[in-house]
Amino acid sequence: MTTGVNIAKLANVFRGRWMMIVHELTEIYKPAISRNREKLMEVMKEKAEAATKSELAKTMRGLKGFYTLEMAPPRLSEMEKLKADLQLMKDFFKNKCFLHITVKQAWLLFLVGLEVFLWFFLGETIGKGHIVGYKV
Missing domain, CATH: 1.10.287 (Helix Hairpins)
Known part of the structure; x- marks a missing residue:
């Protein structure tokens, strides 16, 4: 019984230390993470613009008219x-x-x-x- 309690206490100690290490790492790398987030958002915007101008997007817009017509409830x-x-x-x-x-x-x-x-x-x-x- 005491070994189970000791293991639980040891796990709590390791969990607390792990959380402290993760918190310290996020504080250290926060500027790099925010820069990377901005770069990622820019890349995503560029890819989205390129996707909306592609031939596939034009075809899908045309097919949307047929889809809405065929899937609409009867008049x-x-x-x-x-x-x-x-x-x-x-x-x-x-x-x-x-x-x-x-x-x-x-x-x-x-x-x-x-x-x-x-x-x-x-x-x-x-x-x-x-x-x-x-x-x-």
């Missing part, structure tokens, strides 16, 4: 168009128009439906973080 006019499309689909099945489409048209409709399903599945997989099952 009211788009919702009305969706309603009209759903009504058109109901009429298509109600009037049995699907019996009159060609094999090529059916194949394209199947591929589009498959693509929608696979993107949904991929989004679910990314969202849950696993291929199989949810973490509960």
Whole structure:
């Protein structure tokens, strides 16, 4: 028991001395640290200016417009168009128009439906973080 207490006291002594040494070193090297900080800030500003003028930055600014357009929630006019499309689909099945489409048209409709399903599945997989099952 006494060895555990002695080790704890020794650790406190070393910790106190270590903190004193670190404090002395920071006081000694404070001017050098502040000079280096100023140089670092200047270099960072130069690199940031060069990055904003690069071709990649110009491309990213152009792509931002597409991203904001595609990722925006649907507008009211788009919702009305969706309603009209759903009504058109109901009429298509109600009037049995699907019996009159060609094999090529059916194949394209199947591929589009498959693509929608696979993107949904991929989004679910990314969202849950696993291929199989949810973490509960």
